Amino acid sequence: xxxxxxxxxxxxxxxxxxxxxxxxxxxxxxxxxxxxxxxxxxxxxxxxxxxxxxxxxxxxxxxxxxxxxxxxxxxxxxxxxxxxxxxxxxxxxxxxxxxxxxxxxxxxxxxxxxxxxxxxxxxxxxxxxxxxxxxxxxxxxxxxxxxxxxxxxxxxxxxxxxxxxxxxxxxxxxxxxxxxxxxxxxxxxx
Numbered sequence: 001x002x003x004x005x006x007x008x009x010x011x012x013x014x015x016x017x018x019x020x021x022x023x024x025x026x027x028x029x030x031x032x033x034x035x036x037x038x039x040x041x042x043x044x045x046x047x048x049x050x051x052x053x054x055x056x057x058x059x060x061x062x063x064x065x066x067x068x069x070x071x072x073x074x075x076x077x078x079x080x081x082x083x084x085x086x087x088x089x090x091x092x093x094x095x096x097x098x099x100x101x102x103x104x105x106x107x108x109x110x111x112x113x114x115x116x117x118x119x120x121x122x123x124x125x126x127x128x129x130x131x132x133x134x135x136x137x138x139x140x141x142x143x144x145x146x147x148x149x150x151x152x153x154x155x156x157x158x159x160x161x162x163x164x165x166x167x168x169x170x171x172x173x174x175x176x177x178x179x180x181x182x183x184x185x186x187x188x189x190x
Contacts (some may be wrong), residue, residue: 007135014138024152025119031159032071033059040096062104068112113121
């Protein structure tokens, strides 16, 4: 392999890693949005889809920093008070989830801040600082991108664990709602 081929392979590898990290940042944003959208929501059965659509549309245009901070605040805040606007004559469902370890909040804030800053540098400043004609700069950037990707993957795994726990709870609720116990409980109270 000659020097030009070696450089081209290094540049191609660098560009692939840039793309990988950008896609993984999008996965983080998607998970933050989906968890914000399903928490602290109270819907009446008859208008549930409209409420969820409205919540999704409110997070769609938000920048990553806003999503990161709101997701962190959501996870580590106290559970909201019961919604007093709910009509007691209808069936409603409220979803909310929290992490009770308050000491984790400050660590999460630091980790999230680093993720957002690195993502912003990758998206907004890389063209100014990266010399794509330099093999050494490509090698340096690849090493940084690999370290960055490890932090992104850690966040994705954290968020996936939250999503899995939430989905497991939904399955348990669904099982209960389909059970004889639920029908008996409802019948006794009405």
